[in-house]
Structure formats: C-alpha cells, structure tokens
Amino acid sequence: MAAIHETWAWRKLRPTILLRDHWCCQMCGVVLRKGRKHRFSAVVDHIRPYDLRPDLVLDPANLWSVCRDCHDRECRRIEDKARKVRQWTFRGADWIAEEKRRYRFVGLDGSASGPGAVTDRA
Numbered sequence: 004m005a006a007i008h009e010t011w012a013w014r015k016l017r018p019t020i021l022l023r024d025h026w027c028c029q030m031c032g033v034v035l036r037k038g039r040k041h042r043f044s045a046v047v048d049h050i051r052p053y054d055l056r057p058d059l060v061l062d063p064a065n066l067w068s069v070c071r072d073c074h075d076r077e078c079r080r081i082e083d084k085a086r087k088v089r090q091w092t093f094r095g096a097d098w099i100a101e102e103k104r105r106y107r108f109v110g111l112d113g114s115a116s117g118p119g120a121v122t123d124r125a
C-alpha cells in the first residue's frame with residue numbers, strides 16, 4: 004500500500020506531523036533534515052504499520068517523525084520481530100506500538116513521554 008505516500012491527504016498531513024514533532028526524531032532526538040538521502044532525513048512513520056491498521060493511516064496519533072537511521076534500524080527491526088513472534092496482526096499492531104515507544108526520546112522541554120510510556124500527546 005505504498006500508494007498512501009502519493010495521496011493528496013498524505014502530502015497535506017505529513018508536514019503537520021513534522022511541525023508537531025518540531026522536526027525532531029522522536030526516537031533518538033536528532034534534528035531532522037529535508038530530503039531522503041541523509042541518515043537524518045525525516046521519515047513520518049506509521050507507528051502501527053498501515054497494512055495492519057489501514058484505518059489509522061491518516062491518524063496523527065499513529066504517526067511520528069523519526070530519522071531515516073532510526074526508521075531503517077529500530078522500526079524495521081521491531082516490525083521484523085513482530086513477524087517472527089506472530090504479532091503481524093491487527094491486534095499485534097498495539098504490541099508493535101509499545102515496542103517502538105520504548106525508544107521514545109525525552110525532549111529537553113520535558114514535553115515528550117519517557118521511554119516505555121504508552122500515552123500520546125496528540
């Protein structure tokens with residue numbers, strides 16, 4: 004369902020997520036960059052993968068800004084693990100969300116939740 008990234012709705016929503024997250028990787032805290040090639044390029048990740056929860060594909064509470072490094076390493080590792088431990092399901096999407104949130108960066112202003120927190124600011 005890569006087509007979501009082509010839609011008008013996504014293109015409109017994506018920059019609002021980056022603004023909300025202050026162009027800051029929500030996993031490691033690095034300042035995000037524009038473009039796609041840098042290791043700190045901004046990626047707006049679906050916390051619950053969109054093929055498991057297509058209903059949340061445009062839900063801001065299910066989106067967060069991460070750097071390409073974190074996305075390609077941590078997000079991918081967690082999603083691969085979900086497949087292995089049979090959590091690649093509708094309900095398993097919540098398990099994935101909790102695993103990802105363990106990496107949540109605590110902002111200097113204290114606005115972000117601590118590691119392991121399961122609450123959302125949105």
Ligand SMILES: [Zn+2]
Pocket residue numbers: 028029030031032033069070071072073074
């Ligand atoms: Zn990062």
